[in-house]
Amino acid sequence: MSDSSHTPPEVPAQNQHQRSGCATALMAIAGIFMLLPGLCALLFGGMSVVDGGRIPSDIASLVFLGLVIGIGGVVMIWAAIVGRKAPPARNDS
Known part of the structure; x- marks a missing residue:
């Protein structure tokens, strides 16, 4: 007989939108x-x-055009630094 109260541990889903380090550096x-x-x-x-x-x-x-491009540069640097998420720690135990 199977024990219905025992549930398998949940495995976190892999983040499909994670950027590589190369893309972050290029940004x-x-x-x-x-x-x-x-x-x-x-x-x-x-x-x-x-x-x-x-x-x-x-x-x-x-x-005005130069200022808009400069603001875009600030946004791109901010997105490269803040948008990069560390991969989740693996729990091998």
Whole structure:
């Protein structure tokens, strides 16, 4: 006869969305490269404000685009660092 009160131990499901270390490193490197246009936008936008008192309309769109790309770089670095989950510990006992 079988014992119906005994249940087999649950095995945790493998996380199918876990990234490899290479993908995390590539995301971080791409994020760092995306910070460069944001830095240039801050530099040139700040120089324009200091020289003329306001950003001229001909470079305002480029400054805005650089800032958006820089913010995307920050988000990508954040996703690479925070999104990487450690694999669950194996319990071999």
